Amino acid sequence: MTQLPTPPLTDPSVGRGRRMLWPAVAAAGAAGFALVAHVLNPYEGGNYPTCPWLALTGTYCPGCGTLRATHSLTEGNVVEALQRNPLTVAAFVLMTLGFIRWARRQWRGEQRMTAAPAWLLYGLFWVIMAFWIGRNIPGWTWLSPV
Known part of the structure; x- marks a missing residue:
């Protein structure tokens, strides 16, 4: 029985700088989003359009409050961010951990x-x-982004 060769863990033909291009682009995009959410305050009217789902149905979507949560996180207010959208805060934590893992693997060439x-x-x-x-159940205001 013939065994297939296992691919190497690293690719020496690709330089580290080239491997780190996409993690750098992703980090720049995330920083740009955070900067815009910090500078253009979502608590002030007119800075962002209304959520289309909220405008059409009058109910909150899972993403409602994401800009306000991001703005609060950029100001260091984690409690307020959790009040606006706890799923967003959890997603940011998981995405950060995933990004670190991805960037580390890219750095090592794995x-x-x-x-x-x-x-x-x-x-x-x-x-x-x-x-x-849950965030649209009457009386469950602890999940509403307002």
Whole structure:
């Protein structure tokens, strides 16, 4: 029986600077988003358009409050960010950890990461759906972004 050769953990033909290009682009994009959310205060009217879902249905979507949560995080106010959209704060933490892992693997020249397992993606979907429903239950103002 013939075994397939295992690919090397590193690719010496690609330089470190070239491998770090996409992590640098992603970090610049995230910093740009944070800067805009910090400078253009979402608490002041007219800086951002109204959420289309909220305007059409009168209910909050899972993303409602994301700009206000991001603005609060850029000012160092974690409690207020959690009040605006706790799912956004959790997503930022997970995305930061994923970015660090990705950048470290790129720095070392290791193989690409595999996609997330299906159970994790389905679980994430159902968490978002439960959050969406929960924040629109009358009386559950602790999940509303207002």
